[in-house]
Amino acid sequence: MRLPPDSLAFQMLGAAAAVRGVHEGTALPQAIEDATNLLRLDRVRDAATRGAIQDLAYRTVRQFGATRALVTQLVTRPPGALVDSLLAVALALLLEGEEGDRSKVGRGGYSDFTVVDQAVSAAASEPKTAHARGLVNAVLRRFLRERKALMDAIAKDEEARWNLPTWWLEQLRAAYPDRWMALAESVNVRPPxxxxxxxxxxxxxxxxxxxxxxxxxxxxxxxxxxxxxxxxxxxxxxxxxxxxxxxQDAGAQLAAPLCEVADGMRVLDACAAPGGKTGHLLELADIHVTAVESDAERAARIHENLARLDQRAEVIVGDASRPKDWWDGQQFDRILADVPCSASGIVRRHPDIRWLRRESDIAKLVNEQRRIVSQLWSLLKPGGILVYVTCSIFPTEGEEQALWFGAQLPDAIRLQAPGQLLPGTKAQETAGTNMAGQPSLPSDHDGFYYARFQKRA
Ligand SMILES: C[S@@+](CC[C@H](N)C(=O)[O-])C[C@H]1O[C@@H](n2cnc3c(N)ncnc32)[C@H](O)[C@@H]1O
The missing domain is CATH 3.30.70.1170 (Sun protein; domain 3)
Structure with missing residues (x-):
């Protein structure tokens, strides 16, 4: 059976394919791309359908903890990966139904009946899921009948309660004993x-x-x-x-001003793609920017961004931790090290990150961040400034790193910087930092960490 692309059933099927991709380890934007290619959607012609699939997929991934726990409760024998994901998409929509008004669901305004009916049509339309149409119908109806008991049953499951992996919650609790709940809640708030x-x-x-x-x-x-x-x-x-x-998020907009660039300076933007901060630096002064990015595909996006802004930079595909492969030997006045990190501060924009990251990734990232900054330090002129940035809220990638850099980098003087910015709040001052004389902080931003070091002249 062929479904019309503007039907909820078609869009649920597309979202289910994308969600399955995330379950298998693919980042959500790529998983959506793969799903829409599978459905043979034309990028321009079918923009509205792609948008609807994307919206459903994001909504589902935000509630992956709860929907996965519900599927485990409701299904005794695994029905297959795509059926699982289709159930997750339907349950995410049903879960968005407001308390006391279950007839309308979420922003789409679909009734419970429509969600169930369209999920069954979606299952029936696809050879890989057609065998499970009865199961999809039975599971979703049972959820509607036994909703309260089922929600009570999964309430003790932390991943289901917070829609965050247990290890992630442990990191939050350890770092922020007084406010971890607010931080855990904030990941599912729609970002501005x-x-x-x-x-x-x-x-x-x-x-x-x-x-x-x-x-x-x-x-x-x-x-x-x-x-x-x-x-x-x-x-x-x-x-x-x-x-x-x-x-560009308001928290990310602090990076370029913190570099304090002036006309004529040579600036290294060390982990640069897609070039958001490169463009910002170039808007602040007439400077020469070298933008280094290890991922060639992502580096191409720097060119696209700069072309839109009518700006120029020298873009190098290279590893920031191996400057001998690409550095011409001329030192820089400023270095922006926006290093790879857990991205735990931008989960509200990238809801898939928490499910794709593993706890073991953090130690690897911490080592990579140390390798990059230690190697870049000798590229900085005496008197020059290095700005260290992560979009993380884990102190292992933030203040703990800054303390390590302060102790390890020769001739490093720690300068004022915002320190840890928690999502949606004002900056949290951390040891050795304060905001006197710094750019004023916006009130609604993602989570970032900022530290600055000057090389003794
Ligand atoms: C946080 S993102 C940078 C965002 C960018 N500064 C912006 O504002 O648009 C980190 C980037 O570093 C790149 N990267 C990771 N490891 C790297 C390395 N060793 N050398 C250079 N780039 C690296 C990643 O591919 C990613 O594009």
Whole structure:
């Protein structure tokens, strides 16, 4: 049976294929791409359907802990990976039904009946799942009948309660004994869409007027940061195509100003793709930027971003921890080390990260971060500044690293920096850091860690 692409059933099937990809270890954007290729969706022509599949997949992955626990409760014999994922998509929609009003579900406004009916149609339409259409029907109906008892049964399961892996919760509890619950809750909050205004071209106030003329509302939340009241596709955002604005979280917008660049400086952006911070650096002064990125495909995105902004940088595909492979021997005035990390501070934007990461990844990342910064240090001029950034909220990748760098890097003076920014809050000051004289902090941002070191002149 062929389903119309604008049907919920078709979109649930696409989302199920994407969710299965994440379950098998693929990052969600790639898993969605793979799923829509499988369904032979044309990128441009079928944009609305792709958007709907993406929305369902993100909603499901946010609730993966709960939906997986429910499937385990409801299904005695594993029905197959795609059926499992289809059940997860349907259950995620049903779980979004507001307490007291189960007739309407989530933003889509689908009734419970529609969700069940469309999930069964989705199962029936696909050879790999058709055998399980009866099971899908029975499982979802049982969930609706026994919802309270089932939710009580999974309530003791931490992964189901918080939609976070147990090891992740342990890290949060150890690091933030007083606020780990708020942090765990925050991962499922929908993040704002925040823009960075290129103030070389227009002021934030001028841009807010442009937005208003286009019928969009925004608020200034930083020197260049504008938070949109509602998210829009970038193609509809005024000034995006021409580089007047870029999409960048307000916490990420601190990185470039912390480099304190001035005209004529040589700046190394050491882990640069997709180039968000490269572009920002170039908007702040007339500088020469060398952008190093180890992943060639991702490096191509730096070129795309800079072309949109009408900016230039020297882009090198290389390993930041092996400068002898690519460095020309001329030292830099500034180094931005936006190192690879757990990404535990940006989970609300990338809900798949928590399921893809393993606890054992953290120690490997900590070592890689140390290797990169230690190797880059000799590339810095005396008097130069290195800014260390992670989008992590785990102290092992933040303050503990900064203390290690302070002790290990020769001639390093620790400068003021925001330290640990927790998602959605003001900066949390950490040992050895404070914000005197630093850029003011926006109020709604992802989680980041910032430290700065100057090389003794
Ligand atoms: C946090 S992201 C950088 C984000 C970027 N600075 C921005 O603002 O758009 C880290 C990047 O480092 C790259 N990377 C990981 N290991 C690296 C290495 N050893 N050398 C250079 N780049 C690396 C990753 O591929 C990834 O693109």
């Amino acid at each position: 869409m925040t823009l960075r205004v290129n103030t070389k071209r227009l002021s934030v106030d001028e841009y807010l007027k442009e937005l208003a003329n286009a019928g969009m509302a925004g608020t200034a939340i930083g020197p260049q940061a504008v938070r949109l009241v509602r998210a829009f596709p970038v193609s509809q955002v005024p000034g995006f195509a021409t580089g007047d604005v870029s999409v």
